[in-house]
Amino acid sequence: MAKSIVIYTSKRGSTKQYAEWIAEDLGGEALPLSDAYGIDLHGYDCIIYGGWIRGSGIVDFDKFAKMLDDELMSRLIVFGVGFADETAENYAQVWGYSLGKIDPKNNHRVLLYILGGRYDPSAVTGLDKFLMKTMRAVLLSGSTIEAKAQANMMKARIDNGCDLVRRENIDSLIKDAMKIIHTK
DSSP states (O other): OEEEEEEEEOSSSHHHHHHHHHHHHHTOEEEEGGGTTTOOGGGEEEEEEEEEEETTEETTHHHHHTTOOHHHHTTEEEEEEESSOOOHHHHHHHHHHTGGGTOTTOTTOOEEEEEEOEEOGGGOOHHHHHHHHHHHHHHTTOOSHHHHHHHHHHHHHHHHOEEOOOGGGGHHHHHHHHHHHHHO
């Protein structure tokens, strides 16, 4: 059985970069979701899916999830890439919009990681540009001091862009993947 596979959806490169780093560290392979259909995932000890976060959900996770059964879920790690800080609230929202739809009680103990991404406001067009403008307006309506501080940080990232991609962001994910690989 092969060690690991990383399947990903990436729009501007951050998720692809993480997928490649993860595959390199685990001695596995990284494939875009579009190239993964038809692959027998049962041949892998550890299956990792990564996608960028839009509206608190991991893009294309629903499509990827159709490839899974109970056995594969026990080998799964998921990561989402965005530019919001990893707060408990953010984590819960991403979980609910993605994994929570297929395993609401986390019976399979799937691990979720939220990794820092890149955002370049000049590269955003169409629907994404509209969504970012809407998100910016909603963020500024926060009512508590903590919410306002978080909103101001997000507003600055939306207005100015950011680059939060760091190789060390995957360290914990790699350790957990190695545990899955060594128990198979």
